[in-house]
Amino acid sequence: MIILRNLRFITKVTKTDANIPNYLPKNIRSLRNQTRQRVESLTTKEEHTDHVEKLAQPTRTEQRVNTGITEAVNKYLKNELRHIENKENIDVPTIQTNATHSSHLPANDEEIDDQLLDVGEAKKDYVPTFNLAAYVNKSPTLQKFLQLGVDLHSIERRKGLAKFTLGLDFEKDVQPYLYFLQDQGVPAESFGELITKNPLIFKIDIDDLQTRVNYLESKKFTAVQRQRIFTYNPFWLMFSTHRIDKRLGHFQKEFHLNGDDVRFLASKQPRLITYNMDHIRKASFCIREEMGFDKDEIKCLLLSKPRLWMINSDELIERFAYAHQTMGLSHDLLIQFPEVLTSREFRLRQRHEFLATLGRAQYDPEKDLYTSPKDLVSGNDYHFVRNVAKSDLETYELFLKTR
Known part of the structure; x- marks a missing residue:
């Protein structure tokens, strides 16, 4: 770019003197200005006669002016080119020296991977498997x-x-x-x-495990209850005595349980005690506020079917809505048969609609052709068709294909 700019400058210096200072670099303009200085400003005329003559001669004719400027420009371009060549000669050996030096340095795998990342290549993911x-x-x-x-x-x-x-x-x-x-x-x-x-x-240190066992003994958990807790919930022993005591206290206070109720609940569903507490609070709100069960009914549901508090709240609402509104099951029947709420909604729908086509979807125990809600959700399809619907499996499968 420098060379092109200077060549463009050479093509323009042949114009009139008025345009020359606009195109010349500062050092060339200084040379041009020197031709207009008065010879009398020199201190000693004899010492600078030759120099003054050389500077004054180009101003006599337009041809000599152009010639002097061209020589100055050529000299300037030569200096610039020599400067660029010297710079390139200095930079290249430096890069080669550094490259040669780095090639002899020992590099481990991490350094090689870092170098790959520096140049934008994908680093191989060595995951320990x-x-x-x-x-x-x-x-x-x-x-x-x-x-x-x-x-x-x-x-x-x-x-x-x-x-x-x-x-x-x-x-x-x-x-x-x-x-x-x-x-x-x-x-x-x-x-x-x-x-x-x-x-x-x-x-976990065995002494800590023994301390947690001693805590349950102090709370009057029987050997059978402790056995069931440790067998069906392997994570119980991972909780400190402080955390277990806090959670047992929450269930006792929230659901108005006595000591025997707490021990019964913990041994019947040990996973519930160590379950996510936020999920348990959300399930309690859902059962109390959205389903409309009172505190005594909630206590009955908890002791009879504690797994309800471990089900997703949205799914639980769907099951309740279908059982209560479509099937017509009251709160009392749902408390008596909480298994209905633990069955998946599409399974309830399939079996109820099949009984409705047969005229057997009757869940009031005081009326004829009574069907127990517990039997509705119990057993496999063969058991349901033969013992509850009083039909055959082929008819039931044909019915499902039409849904």
Whole structure:
């Protein structure tokens, strides 16, 4: 660009003197201005005679002026080109030297990956993955787990558990916990399912586990109740005594339960005590405000079917709306047969509509052809068709195809 600009300048300097200062660089304009200075301004005429003559001569004719300017421009362009060449000669060896030097430096995998990222290339994602089946022949712990019925595939799908499981020594890290669970009445055939659901139990100190058992004993939980809690909810022992006490107190206060009710609820549905509390509060609001059950009815529902508080609230509302409005089941019947609310809505709809086509959709026990709501949602389709609808399976399947 510099060269083109200067060449453009050369083509324009042949114009009149009035236009020359507009195109010349500063150093060239200074040379042009020197031709117009008076010779008398020099301090010593004898010392600068030759210099003055050289500067004054080009101003005598237009041809000499152009010649002097052209020489000055050529000299300026030569200097510029020499400066550019020198700069390129300096930069190139520097880059080559740096490249040569860096090529001899040792680089690890991380540095290579960082270099790839710098140049915009995709970095290969080396995610540590574990397939426990590949280690079974080499790991006695995994072999023991398989004998207990542990699902290794379920463990390896959860982040970090495969590596943790491989690091366990069966005799030192696992066997003491199995003895502890056996002392609490957990049957040996449940060890596999318990470890599959909660292998992190081996990270809890046994003394802490014993403290949590002692807490339940102090709350008068029987040995059978404790056995059921630990068997059906492997995560119970992961909760500290403070958290368990706080949650049991919430259920006792919220639903007006006494001590026996709390122990019955905790042993009947152990997962409910350690379930998400926000979900439980939302389900309570749904049952109380949107379904219209009073506090005594809610208490009955909780003790008879605590799983209702673990169902999605929107699905629960749909089931209630269909059972109460379409099927005509009252609150009393729903409390007596809470199984209706645990059945999926489309299943209720299919069976109720099939009974309606047969004239048997009658759920009032004081009338003829009474059909129990519990029988409506119990059993498989064959049992329902033969024992409740008093029909055959082919007719029921043909009916479903027409829906």
